[in-house]
Amino acid sequence: MEEVDQIIIGSLLNIGCEFAEGMTSLKQFTTENVVEATVKCLRIINPDYKMSHIFPPGMSARFRVGTSIANTCKSIGYQGDIGYQTFLYSAERDVRQIFMFLVEKLPRKEGVKEDTESNVLQRRIGQVLREKCSTMWMPFYCKPLIEGVPFRTQPLFIPKYSKGHRNSKSQDEKKYDYIHRQVEHDELTPSLLELNCSQLIAASPTIGKTSKQGDMKTTKVTKEAFHWKDKSMVPDAIPFDSSLDEVIQIVTGQSLKTNRSRFAHAKDLQFTTDKHKPLQIRPVIPQKPSHLAKLENKEIDGEHLTPPTKDRTQDDPTSSVDEASSSADVAKDQEELEEIRFQREEDEMNKMISDVVEDEEKYKEDLKMVEMSMKQIVVNTQELESTNEERIKQVKLKEKTLKLLPNAEENMEKLKAMVDASSQRLVELGKLWEEKRIPLVAEIRRLKQSKTETEFDAERKVEEIRLLRSRMKDVSEETKQKDQLIKQLKTELDSVKRDISRQSYTRRILEIVASIHKQKQEIQRVIEDVKLVQKTMNKLKGRANRTFSAADEVIFRDAKQDEGSKQAYKYLVSLHDNCAALLKTVEETGLIMREIRDLEGQIDIEIGKNAEENLEKILKDYKEVKRENAEMIKKLKKK
């Protein structure tokens, strides 16, 4: 009983009945407590049930509350006898039963976390989040480097900007796109590096020979030029706070005034619009044979100061050459002289070219002839070779026949015999070889077959191994997962509050079950005993009756004649009757004993009901109700 009370008190605590703390049994519950607890339970069970859990002081109100509670309990499904009296004049047993019923009806807490999918998902989310929180965060571009980009370059064309405004684009600018569109993304950086290097070398004064006027270089690019050990290439330490201008100045060294690198040039154009460009720079041309180079130099010089002729239709960035600088005016006389010289030399060149072309044709023809003669020779050699071979064979044959010619007939016979003999021998040898060969061939075939079979077996085994391995992997993964699960569940289990534990309940239940089992066995035994006793009783009764009847018969027969037997007979009858009476009294005592026991039990119950107390209470209450009624009537009457 105590455990039951504990359980009930525990659940009542859970639902919020603070009065129940510290109580150990239901006896300690007052009526108010009982009502409060019931109402709370009912509210939880049936949220619609609106009743305050405070027991009203007025008698009639109490009466009403009691009946309503009772009705609700009945409506829920309580099958016992219930009425307002159980609440107002509570008997411990009834109260216990009611509470047991209500507590059972309380919606269960979900103690068991089922392994639904949503739970698994939530667990997984929690795990991942925990992991992420443990590692440091890095922005996406700090991720470990991708593999390096291969160094592939493509020629880049940076157009010369027209002097002055950005708006008026030169022909170049229209032609060439932005550099990042000229090449692919991966190749942009290497190409830029290459371009820069080449321009730097071109611009550096220590590498190339500069011409007199210092605007055109026939650069003799040597291997040393690419050695950065050359000090002039390495700029002096550039201070960090220098502006872009200063940096460019330092890097290009003294080349600012006369040999401007194209970058400086371009940069100036971009950022300043007012500077005069003294001289334009032409792109680097690889070295030409000396006489042509000299010529070209002169041409270029001349061209700088005259509009571009039709011969030179290169992508000339010097479209603005007309706006020449002041130095052009000074050299105009020189130009004319040079023009004449230039014409003369041009004529010479043309003549030379035509001569060369003629020679070329002549050589071509000769080449053709030589080719043909080669063909002829090849054909000849081939034919000669084959005829040669044939003739050698024939000569040999004829030699041999000549030797044999004297005794022609004989030798022919001999030859024929020899031929036959050798063919015979060959056939014999062939037979011998055949004997050896056949088993060997069979052996080869057999071995091949066995080899394929073993291969097949091996393949199968390899397959099996692979299967096993994969299964092993699966199983190990499963075990890992299960281990993880175990860990998680253990932590959760620990964190779960331990109430009035289920263990004690289960233990108790098991004990009760065991005891009941034992009791059942006892009862069975007792029943059997009782049955046995009853049987013996019946047997004996029967025996007695039979003996009596048998004795009766015997003696009755004799009793007619003998006095003694008559007496005996009378004694027998009386004996029988007395015994019967004894038996009956014993039975009655037994019955009465049973009734006594029952009555004792009922007495106990009645005592438990506190009937007297309750009656007194009821009387009091009845009086109260009457009084209240009277008061209310009075009030009404007053109104």
Place this chain on the structure above:
Amino acid sequence: MELSSLQAVGIVEKDTDNGLMWTWTYPSLTADQKEYALSKCCLSWDIKTEKGKIVPFVFSQYRKQWYYVFTMATSEPTALKSVTFFSIILVGNDFNPEKYAVLTRILSKYYEESANPVRILEQYLMVVTKGVCQSNSNGVFKVNSFSSQKAFTTASLKDVINTFGIQSILLYTAILLKMKVLVYHSKLELLLEITRALPALAWHRQDWSVVYPWVQDRQQELNAVRKLPHYVVGCTVENVLTPDDFDLYVNAEDGTITVSPHAKESLTMGKLHKDVAKKMVELAENETVTNQQFIAGIAEKTTELLEKLSSLGSENSAGETIISPDHIKSKDLHPNTETFLMNLAIAERLLKFD
């Protein structure tokens, strides 16, 4: 001498496990020759591909020797246990497919019945020594009854010319001028027929060693072919030779002939060509003309040409006709004709330089 034209005989077997084996040879073959012969034997091809079909009889040339391969499947009952197919390979010096076809058939019958190569050896020796051998079906095989002339004219040149029409003048020129010709056809039997007919265009030379009827894409063969100054090569797969290796590409399936750029000069057509071309096409279309007559007709035209050529030259001390380039140039002919005549003279070994 015809008797000594047979060089070797070999047997290749394919057994039930799809294993290929070279089972027997007489007298002997080098590894090189064996490799070549195996590649030509269709048993060594993958059965799963299309080429796995058995082509009963093939022939081809390698290093001045002719290989003739005859393949057949063993039919029950046979003394050959666990053998599904076998090939008999004959190596000879002369070109005579018919002769060798018959011979290989005879030998294969013997082999199938007896499963004993010694029988083959006997027959082989008889052919080598006497020139005759017994056929299984009560016949006698006589070497002499197969003349090379017949072999040369067996393949129908007329059909070839009909396939290409007027373009066959290119073929004629190329063969006459000893150039490199590549013939392509996807079917092996047709390829063999076509290629063996082509040297008949230069009948006056009677030289069938220029034709390599079937060349596969293998290093061994291609190395040997590339060393030659001129050839007629047949292949069943495209792109066996690079365009530098041939002057004329003949696609027998489509009936097209393509000239390589570097040979365009030598193959330009002139009046002479038109003449010959007309005659060729005429004869070819004429149904009553037999193959022999057709070949004869073309040979006529060729001799005309050669006569004309030699008339340009002069006799030298040895009584031979010699032509020198000046002679040809002095005739002041059309440059195309000039080139053609010069090339022809070279091919016929009539040209002499100073």
